[in-house]
Amino acid sequence: xxxxxxxxxxxxxxxxxxxxxxxxxxxxxxxxxxxxxxxxxxxxxxxxxxxxxxxxxxxxxxxxxxxxxxxxxxxxxxxxxxxxxxxxxxxxxxxxxxxxxxxxxxxxxxxxxxxxxxxxxxxxxxxxxxxxxxxxxxxxxxxxxxxxxxxxxxxxxxxxxxxxxxxxxxxxxxxxxxxxxxxxxxxxxxxxxxxxxxxxxxxxxxxxxxxxxxxxxxxxxxxxxxxxxxxxxxxxxxxxxxxxxxxxxxxxxxxxxxxxxxxxxxxxxxxxxxxxxxxxxxxxxxxxxxxxxxxxxxxxxxxxxxxxxxxxxxxxxxxxxxxxxxxxxxxxxxxxxxxxxxxxxxxxxxxxxxxxxxxxxxxxxxxxxxxxxxx
Numbered sequence: 001x002x003x004x005x006x007x008x009x010x011x012x013x014x015x016x017x018x019x020x021x022x023x024x025x026x027x028x029x030x031x032x033x034x035x036x037x038x039x040x041x042x043x044x045x046x047x048x049x050x051x052x053x054x055x056x057x058x059x060x061x062x063x064x065x066x067x068x069x070x071x072x073x074x075x076x077x078x079x080x081x082x083x084x085x086x087x088x089x090x091x092x093x094x095x096x097x098x099x100x101x102x103x104x105x106x107x108x109x110x111x112x113x114x115x116x117x118x119x120x121x122x123x124x125x126x127x128x129x130x131x132x133x134x135x136x137x138x139x140x141x142x143x144x145x146x147x148x149x150x151x152x153x154x155x156x157x158x159x160x161x162x163x164x165x166x167x168x169x170x171x172x173x174x175x176x177x178x179x180x181x182x183x184x185x186x187x188x189x190x191x192x193x194x195x196x197x198x199x200x201x202x203x204x205x206x207x208x209x210x211x212x213x214x215x216x217x218x219x220x221x222x223x224x225x226x227x228x229x230x231x232x233x234x235x236x237x238x239x240x241x242x243x244x245x246x247x248x249x250x251x252x253x254x255x256x257x258x259x260x261x262x263x264x265x266x267x268x269x270x271x272x273x274x275x276x277x278x279x280x281x282x283x284x285x286x287x288x289x290x291x292x293x294x295x296x297x298x299x300x301x302x303x304x305x306x307x308x309x310x311x312x313x314x315x316x317x318x319x320x321x322x323x324x325x326x327x328x329x330x331x332x333x334x335x336x337x338x339x340x341x342x343x344x345x346x347x348x349x350x351x352x353x354x355x356x357x358x359x360x361x362x363x364x365x366x367x368x369x370x371x372x373x374x375x
Contacts, residue, residue, distance in 0.1 A: 015073030259290030
């Protein structure tokens with residue numbers, strides 16, 4: 001993608017991101033850093049001083065710098081970082097850096113302090129009242145980032161744009177929403193996004209208002225609008241959910257789903273009438289496998305969520321597992337292999353041989369094959 005900031009914000013609170021720790025938040029709360037909406041200019045003063053929609057630390061009188069740790073809502077590979085100093089003018093940090101880490105499970109703050117933090121964005125100059133945007137070299141899959149500001153000041157939002165890389169151990173546990181952003185699905189094309197961003201179609205949870213869905217302008221021609229989604233992996237769709245919640249006078253009159261896969265173009269759901277403000281669920285016959293789907297709405301309108309429940313094919317599960325294993329940092333890759341029962345020396349050999357070859361060599365441990373490839 002030419003503009004990495006069009007990739008999902010993996011740190012967004014809308015995806016489950018959270019600021020789990022900060023060394024100081026004297027003037028404004030750390031939790032504001034990952035709010036999904038743009039920072040607002042707040043009027044007036046409160047008990048802590050001027051009100052700001054962001055994170056702000058006290059004026060430093062000792063050497064050092066301030067920091068905040070963010071748990072990504074969706075682990076993945078980062079392509080760009082935005083350190084947004086909106087509305088911070090004489091109190092913005094002159095410089096900032098970002099580090100990243102990959103940690104198993106649900107670590108406490110004390111455990112994160114001992115994590116293997118690696119540089120993601122080197123110390124970089126910041127401008128005031130600006131969405132300071134930095135492309136970064138995509139590296140390994142990460143679960144946490146740490147923002148350091150030098151020496152102090154205020155940051156409105158931290159955006160961490162990238163591609164979700166799901167854990168196949170979770171995929172293997174049961175039915176999978178193949179269209180979910182958190183599982184690695186990605187919106188790859190759209191006819192119109194005048195009122196609402198199409199990425200919200202594949203966001204976690206239920207929409208809480210019309211503003212949390214995808215909506216097009218009113219059509220004045222004979223065409224129709226559409227959005228295309230690259231699925232988490234190749235799979236067979238058995239249940240489609242087209243949710244028009246909160247769209248009352250502007251829901252599409254009907255919709256269809258067309259898939260593409262090894263057998264070419266496939267009708268997943270024929271053109272079907274829709275109702276406003278309704279979670280439509282359609283049980284499907286589990287036809288040919290697909291790896292991308294196009295949702296057509298007729299003629300225009302808005303939709304809150306698109307869910308495509310199903311099961312990965314063997315090829316899809318293998319591709320997903322390969323991508324995950326190749327993206328893991330060395331330390332985490334060793335840890336997951338050993339937890340699966342692979343001997344330490346053998347685990348070290350497998351990790352050192354990444355990326356995985358197209359055909360696994362003879363003698364690959366069965367435990368590793370089940371973990372990574374699902375077989």
